[in-house]
Amino acid sequence: MAFFSTPQIADMEQRYRATLINSLGGFKSVVLVGTADSNGSTNLAIFNSLFHIGANPPLCGLIFRPDTVQRHTLSNIESTGVYTINHITEDIYINAHQTGARYAKDQSEFEAVGLTPLYEESIPAPFVTESPLRFALDLREKIPIGINGTILIIGQITQIWLPDNVLQPDGFIDLEQVGTLTCSGLDSYHRTQRLARLSYPKPGSIPQKLLDFSI
Amino acid sequence: MAFFSTPQIADMEQRYRATLINSLGGFKSVVLVGTADSNGSTNLAIFNSLFHIGANPPLCGLIFRPDTVQRHTLSNIESTGVYTINHITEDIYINAHQTGARYAKDQSEFEAVGLTPLYEESIPAPFVTESPLRFALDLREKIPIGINGTILIIGQITQIWLPDNVLQPDGFIDLEQVGTLTCSGLDSYHRTQRLARLSYPKPGSIPQKLLDFSI
Numbered sequence: 117m118a119f120f121s122t123p124q125i126a127d128m129e130q131r132y133r134a135t136l137i138n139s140l141g142g143f144k145s146v147v148l149v150g151t152a153d154s155n156g157s158t159n160l161a162i163f164n165s166l167f168h169i170g171a172n173p174p175l176c177g178l179i180f181r182p183d184t185v186q187r188h189t190l191s192n193i194e195s196t197g198v199y200t201i202n203h204i205t206e207d208i209y210i211n212a213h214q215t216g217a218r219y220a221k222d223q224s225e226f227e228a229v230g231l232t233p234l235y236e237e238s239i240p241a242p243f244v245t246e247s248p249l250r251f252a253l254d255l256r257e258k259i260p261i262g263i264n265g266t267i268l269i270i271g272q273i274t275q276i277w278l279p280d281n282v283l284q285p286d287g288f289i290d291l292e293q294v295g296t297l298t299c300s301g302l303d304s305y306h307r308t309q310r311l312a313r314l315s316y317p318k319p320g321s322i323p324q325k326l327l328d329f330s331i
Numbered sequence: 332m333a334f335f336s337t338p339q340i341a342d343m344e345q346r347y348r349a350t351l352i353n354s355l356g357g358f359k360s361v362v363l364v365g366t367a368d369s370n371g372s373t374n375l376a377i378f379n380s381l382f383h384i385g386a387n388p389p390l391c392g393l394i395f396r397p398d399t400v401q402r403h404t405l406s407n408i409e410s411t412g413v414y415t416i417n418h419i420t421e422d423i424y425i426n427a428h429q430t431g432a433r434y435a436k437d438q439s440e441f442e443a444v445g446l447t448p449l450y451e452e453s454i455p456a457p458f459v460t461e462s463p464l465r466f467a468l469d470l471r472e473k474i475p476i477g478i479n480g481t482i483l484i485i486g487q488i489t490q491i492w493l494p495d496n497v498l499q500p501d502g503f504i505d506l507e508q509v510g511t512l513t514c515s516g517l518d519s520y521h522r523t524q525r526l527a528r529l530s531y532p533k534p535g536s537i538p539q540k541l542l543d544f545s546i
Contacts, residue, residue: 118498120491125389128502135502137386140466140491142418143506143513143523144382145357167359167382169394170479171352174340179384179392203357206526210538217532228534251355256478263472263485264385270478276335276355283333287343287350291358291515297526298358298513300506303541304528308358308513308521311421316518317432319443323425326518 139301146299148212149178150200150233150242151192158233158242160225161189162215164299166201174273176201176253179266188221193269196240197255202247205295209305211246239275249294251276288313354516361514363427364393365415365448365457366407373448373457375440376404377430379514381416389488391416391468394481403436408484411455412470417462420510424520426461454490464509466491503528 125133145166151159163186165179180190193199204212211229219228226233226242233242236252243250253271260267282293291308298306312325340348360381366374378401380394395405408414419427426444434443441448441457448457451467458465468486475482497508506523513521527540 117492118495122489125488125491126387130387132502133389134386136491136498136504137389137488138383139502139504139506140389140464140488141381141383141391141416142360142362142511143358145359147357165382165384166356167380167392167394168353168356169380169476169481170396171349172341172345173479174348174352174355175479176356177382177394179382181385201356209526210529213529213538214532217534219534223534249355257476259474259476259483261384261472261474261485264388264390266384268474268483270476273340273352273355274337276340276351277332280333283351287347287354288516288519289351289354291354292521296357298523300523301503301528303531304503305526306507306523307526308515308523311424311512311520311522313516313519314425314428317429319432319434319438323428 135301143298143300143306146204146212146297146305148202148204148215148244148247149189150202150244151189152196152241153192154195156240157222158224158226159188159192160215160229160231160242160244161186162204162212169270175256176271176273178269178271180269181266190267190269193255194258198239198241198252199255199271200239200241200243200250200252202244203249203294203296205248205297206307208246209297213303213305236275236277243277249278249289249296350516358513358515358521361419361427361512361520363417363419363430363459363462364404365417365459366404367411367456368407369410371455372437373439373441374403374407375430375444375446375457375459376401377427384485390471391486391488393484393486395484396481405482405484408470409473413454413456413467414470414486415454415456415458415465415467417459418464418509418511420463420512421522423461424512428518428520451490451492458492464493464504464511
């Protein structure tokens with residue numbers, strides 16, 4: 117096996133280390149975050165650090181590095197208190213990746229990469245028309261992470277839009293039917309193939325594959 | 332499209348809401364976290380909230396809900412300051428899911444689910460022998476999230492073990508060659524199929540699919 121410990125990790129060339137460490141945690145959620153500033157100018161940015169914090173109230177977290185193009189997204193969220201999250205499918209993943217380029221503050225990534233803003237009532241931030249699963253959040257908490265200067269933004273989900281036929285009777289969303297992709301590292305995009313849903317684990321029994329739940 | 336807003340989300344049956352909100356963020360990392368208490372008694376727990384915080388120093392975050400079986404993992408991390416993260420493959424995902432059962436504090440999940448602890452020098456927490464990609468972390472920060480009582484644990488990666496043939500020249504880990512799975516919702520496991528790695532995005536150009544980088 118290959119082995120690296122703290123001194124070897126510290127000695128790595130910077131870009132090599134970033135690529136390795138970003139690959140290490142496994143497959144990740146990859147989404148587009150839509151925002152607008154107080155004048156309505158839009159911004160769209162790709163993130164692979166979205167994670168679940170709780171269901172009641174419904175909360176998600178996102179990690180921001182203020183020294184990157186993400187800073188426009190962060191300042192918009194702080195200015196309006198609202199942002200949208202939009203899933204990425206095979207049809208738009210190259211456009212989505214391109215939102216990571218360093219566009220000037222006054223250029224909208226929507227126009228630059230060829231995606232279409234969509235507005236819903238009472239949400240000042242743009243959704244992505246081409247995304248089949250979208251939700252809006254209100255900013256709830258901003259937590260500075262002292263150890264490396266990143267910022268954790270926690271939002272509460274206030275609106276959810278998804279295709280009718282992907283929602284199972286128990287609330288499970290069939291993301292393969294949505295067409296949602298996953299990513300690894302900084303630049304690798306993947307579709308998925310389900311092995312199984314498994315029954316709730318209990319001591320003394322073995323998890324069973326749930327019966328076919330497709331519609 | 333189906334639509335839900337704050338009042339509808341609040342009115343959902345609790346289990347339905349948990350399943351829906353846990354599905355909403357897209358595909359997730361799913362890993363086994365290995366710990367030991369100060370007497371060396373081992374614990375193993377499945378987590379789907381791992382996320383990247385930074386590469387230099389190399390940092391990952393994990394969200395804990397103290398009212399679940401995760402509390403044994405959290406108290407062990409606080410007691411020894413060390414934990415391991417182990418990727419989950421098709422060979423062990425049913426065993427991995429079963430670690431989520433509510434075993435008694437004095438029963439090791441390793442034995443209960445049929446996985447094998449593995450110790451490396453200077454790491455008091457057990458790795459999982461059956462996992463092909465494993466890393467160890469030192470606890471660096473514990474951040475209480477006031478809004479819902481969860482806890483963010485930040486660790487620094489101190490040891491990395493991975494198969495020789497999965498590491499690309501630029502530091503990218505080919506997780507499909509590792510056999511790493513991803514998950515969605517609370518109980519759905521998926522293998523992946525790469526679409527492409529894309530070139531670094533720059534204004535005015537279109538991301539290119541990187542040439543075949545397999546070994």
